Amino acid sequence: MKAIRQGQIQAMLARHEICTVAELVRGLGVSPSTIRRDLADLAARGEVVRERGGARSADSSDADEATPFVEVAEHNRLAKEAIARRAVSMVADGDVVIIDIGTTTRLLARHLRGRAVTVVTTSLTVLDELRPDPATEVILVGGVLRRAYHSLVGVIAEDVLSKLSADLAFLGTSGVNARGQVLDTSLVEVPVKRAMLRAAGRHVLLADHDKFPGAGALEVTGVEGFDAVVTDHQTGQEALEMLADRQVEVVVA
Template sequence: MLAQRRYELIMQTLRAEGPVSVTVLGTRLGVSQATIRRDLAWLEEQGLLTRVRGGAAASPSLEPSFAAVATEAHRAKDAIARRAAGMVEDGDVLLLDIGTTVHRLAVHLRGRKVTVMTANMAVYEELLPDPDIELILLGGVVRRNYKSLVGFLTEDAVRQLRAGKLFMGTSGVRADGAVVDTTVVEVPVRRAMIAAADQVILLADAEKFPGTGFASVCGPDALDVVVTDADEGTEALGALRENGVKVVLV
């Protein structure tokens, strides 16, 4: 395998999974640990990763920050969030996923008498001053760059809960209606949230069709509602409807 190809595969793995050991990288790429160490040393010189004990982690600056992502399609995201807020009734118990569109939903929930459970630190910061909202912040490992909490502590916390509605974001929706993500560490938490909710509502702007991502979160059968500004002719919308998902066009 050419060195350039190894570099690409190493960076893909680190971005998707977080810190990874030299042993794991060597096994996946089919090369010696000595080769992996030389590759990591070169990538570190380029400022692409940080060496950690026994392995490496991608430089945090490589992942778009929450603030940067929030500026993308912000008008569409706000319109979707406003429509989704109209689906919330006083007294509802809500799970709010990570992501910038879900954060915009939180903005439109201020002043409502609801319970919000979340691993989204931006949502927590938004709703903290609001005395009308019962706010529950889930524990976990902090992903500072994206203002989220992840890991087994977050998953375990979600498993103790039950919500009437989950509002979920995504990196992409494939033509067959499958929901995917670019960050593997977020997937287990999302799956736990889906299992903990009576109704799953996906918030996805047009750019998420197909968007990006390779890690499977769920199939269309796990969704109840999708709120989007995607064009009516988008192939994935047909697949979603065929699976019984209600599509709300904004």
């Protein structure tokens, strides 16, 4: 039984490269402590590499960049879930919706299952959430694969987005500072995010309380470039006032 279960863990990591403990628990139907013991055994044999909050395949060729998604997947999970549930109510049947990479946007995609919408994305985790759903049409934008971020970037992605017309774009962020700059930490993601904004008629930012101010040195756009910001009830008053001063609709989940 143990050997079979550990083989299943390796199979999941081979498919996804990185999995959190929670994802492995859901996939295998066992307890978190069992998963952690199995990961310790597999890591001791050199068959997986432990990461904070989960593990990655030992065969991953992107080891130096393998931690970001795993590290944030379970952080502020309840707030992200509330934001995703609130954001999905903004989508009407028949809409064309652009969904950015990120852990909150992944949850948004999960809540779109069964909806008659078209989803455009550069996120492989969004694809994974919607692939089994026959109701949702998915357009996966091509590009260069960033394994650790489960995303596609580069001029191919930007060019494809420039040819699309969407009703809504849902973007994530690494931070929104006191000056109202929406930030990102990755140089290659910024042009893709800007292309998403240009392709959509309405822009919605999904940002939990830790994103005020969050982190990042690269500006995607000013927060006034968004029609609405969906956040959670723990977001501070100073951040809410900054958004109000810029006449951005604030939706508290």
